[in-house]
Amino acid sequence: MISPFETLDAVRAFLADTLLAETPAHLRSELRAAIKLLAETGAQLDALPALLPAESGALLDLIDEAGATQTEDLRCRLAAGPAALTDQLALQDAIGIRVGEVLCALHGRSDPAAADLAARIVATLAGQAQARLGWQSVFATGEEPG
Amino acid sequence: MTGATPQDMARALTHVLGTQWGRDVAISALRRLTGGTSHDSWAFDADDGAVVHPLILRREFAGAALDVSLAAECDLLHALHAQGLPVPRTIAQGAAGSPVGTAYAICERLSGGDLRKRLAGPEPDRPALGLALVAAQARLHDCEVARLPARFLSEHGYRSPAQQVxxxxxxxxxxxxAGDALLVAAIDRLRRACPAPGEPRLVHGDFKTNNVVCDDDGRLAVIDWELAHLGDPLEDLAWTMLWTTPFDLVGGIYPADAYLAAYEAVAGRSVDRGRLAFWNLFALVKLAAIFVRSASLAGEGGAARLRPTHAMLLRAMPWIDAQLARQIAALAPVAAEAVR
Structure with a gap:
C-alpha cells in the first residue's frame, strides 16, 4: 500500500512535472506555492507526532514551576499516551494558552526569579519555534530583523 | 468589473483617460501585475497621440478597514507630490461604479522597477541607493502634516503607540x-512598555525596498501607501529593519546600526533606542496580523478562499515566533522599568 507520504510526493511530482507547464501564467505562483506547501506539510506531519509530547511536557514543567494551578487535566491528557495528531495539536494549543497566561503574570512581577523563569519559558518557546523553521519558506533560516 | 479581462480593462481605460485628457487615447502593453487581497495593479501604456505615458492602474475591490482608501491615498500622493516629496504623480482617480468597475487610481509608472530588483541586479550602487532611501524616508517623516489632505487625516489621523498595539x-x-504564547507575551510586553504619544509625523507603514521604485535617472518614488498614518516615525524604522535580505535596506545596504546612524545624520535627530525596541517588537506583531489578514480577506470578486500563497504566509508564524522571543528579551529592561 502506498504510504501517506508517498501519496503526497506523487501528487507534488504530478503538479510540478506535468501541471505547472500547462498552467496559465497568472496562476503559476499559486501552483508553485501549493507544491511547496505539500512538501512542507508532509515533513511537518512526519515530525510532529514525536515532537509534540516532548514539547508539551517541557512547557508543563515550566508552568508548574511558576505555580500554575489546574494543570492536572493537561498532564492527564499528555500522560494518556499516543493520541491522534489533531488531539495532540489541541493539547498543545491548550498548553500554549496556559503558558501565555503564566508569562503575562510573570511580566507583572518585578522580582529577579520571575524574570529568570519568564526568560527560560521564552527561550524554550523560541527553541520550539526554531524547530519549525524548515516547514516554512517565506523567510530564510538565519534571516533575522536588524 | 472585478474579474475584468485585459480587453475589458483596455476599453475602460481608453474611456477614462480619453475623458480626462479630452482626446483619443490608445492603450497598449496592458498586463496585470501580482495582485493583492484588497487591491490589484495593472501596468499599461497610454498613447495620447503625442506622448506615450507609462502608467499604473490600481483598483480597490475588497474593503480593508485598516487600509487607507484609494481615494484618500490619491489625495495624499497628490499633496506629497506638491510638497516635492518622492512619490508617484497621480493622473486620475474614480469611485466605485466607475467604468473601471471599482474605485481606482492611475499613477505614473517609473521605468526602472523597484529597488529590491535593482539590488538583486548586476552591480547596484549600494552606497548611493542607501543614502537616497534613507533621505527619502527622513523627508517623508519631516513633511508638513498641516498640509496633508483632510480625507487622509480624517481616515488615518494620529494613532498613539497604545492605539497601534x-x-x-x-x-x-x-x-x-491565544495558544501562541509568544504572541500573547509579546502583546503583554508591548502594553507594559508602551511609550508616551509623540509629535505626529507621517508614517508610511510599509517602507521597504520593493515599495520604492526608481527610474533610469535615479529618481525615486515611494509607493504602496495603504498603511500610511500619522504616528511615530520610529515605527517606520522598525518596520524597515524587519527586512534583512541582501536586497533590503538593512542587511543589503547597511547593517542595522549603520542604517540608524545614517537616518540620524540625515534627519538631524537621534533615534531613542529604548523606544525603537518597542517598535521592533510591535513590527513583528503587525507582521503576524498582516499575514493573518491577507489569508482571511475575501479574494477578488468576494470569493472567500485561502490561496496557497496566503497559506504560505500563515506558515511563517514559527519564524515570527522565533523573532518575537528575541525582541521580548530585548524589551525586557524597558518593560521591567515600567513595572517598577
Missing amino acids: DTWSAIALDGIG
Missing part, C-alpha cells in the same frame, strides 16, 4: 489564537 494585536490574536 490595540489595533494590530486584536487582528493577530483573532487570527492566530
Whole structure:
C-alpha cells in the first residue's frame, strides 16, 4: 500500500512535472506555492507526532514551576499516551494558552526569579519555534530583523 | 468589473483617460501585475497621440478597514507630490461604479522597477541607493502634516503607540489564537512598555525596498501607501529593519546600526533606542496580523478562499515566533522599568 507520504510526493511530482507547464501564467505562483506547501506539510506531519509530547511536557514543567494551578487535566491528557495528531495539536494549543497566561503574570512581577523563569519559558518557546523553521519558506533560516 | 479581462480593462481605460485628457487615447502593453487581497495593479501604456505615458492602474475591490482608501491615498500622493516629496504623480482617480468597475487610481509608472530588483541586479550602487532611501524616508517623516489632505487625516489621523498595539494585536490574536504564547507575551510586553504619544509625523507603514521604485535617472518614488498614518516615525524604522535580505535596506545596504546612524545624520535627530525596541517588537506583531489578514480577506470578486500563497504566509508564524522571543528579551529592561 502506498504510504501517506508517498501519496503526497506523487501528487507534488504530478503538479510540478506535468501541471505547472500547462498552467496559465497568472496562476503559476499559486501552483508553485501549493507544491511547496505539500512538501512542507508532509515533513511537518512526519515530525510532529514525536515532537509534540516532548514539547508539551517541557512547557508543563515550566508552568508548574511558576505555580500554575489546574494543570492536572493537561498532564492527564499528555500522560494518556499516543493520541491522534489533531488531539495532540489541541493539547498543545491548550498548553500554549496556559503558558501565555503564566508569562503575562510573570511580566507583572518585578522580582529577579520571575524574570529568570519568564526568560527560560521564552527561550524554550523560541527553541520550539526554531524547530519549525524548515516547514516554512517565506523567510530564510538565519534571516533575522536588524 | 472585478474579474475584468485585459480587453475589458483596455476599453475602460481608453474611456477614462480619453475623458480626462479630452482626446483619443490608445492603450497598449496592458498586463496585470501580482495582485493583492484588497487591491490589484495593472501596468499599461497610454498613447495620447503625442506622448506615450507609462502608467499604473490600481483598483480597490475588497474593503480593508485598516487600509487607507484609494481615494484618500490619491489625495495624499497628490499633496506629497506638491510638497516635492518622492512619490508617484497621480493622473486620475474614480469611485466605485466607475467604468473601471471599482474605485481606482492611475499613477505614473517609473521605468526602472523597484529597488529590491535593482539590488538583486548586476552591480547596484549600494552606497548611493542607501543614502537616497534613507533621505527619502527622513523627508517623508519631516513633511508638513498641516498640509496633508483632510480625507487622509480624517481616515488615518494620529494613532498613539497604545492605539497601534490595540489595533494590530486584536487582528493577530483573532487570527492566530491565544495558544501562541509568544504572541500573547509579546502583546503583554508591548502594553507594559508602551511609550508616551509623540509629535505626529507621517508614517508610511510599509517602507521597504520593493515599495520604492526608481527610474533610469535615479529618481525615486515611494509607493504602496495603504498603511500610511500619522504616528511615530520610529515605527517606520522598525518596520524597515524587519527586512534583512541582501536586497533590503538593512542587511543589503547597511547593517542595522549603520542604517540608524545614517537616518540620524540625515534627519538631524537621534533615534531613542529604548523606544525603537518597542517598535521592533510591535513590527513583528503587525507582521503576524498582516499575514493573518491577507489569508482571511475575501479574494477578488468576494470569493472567500485561502490561496496557497496566503497559506504560505500563515506558515511563517514559527519564524515570527522565533523573532518575537528575541525582541521580548530585548524589551525586557524597558518593560521591567515600567513595572517598577
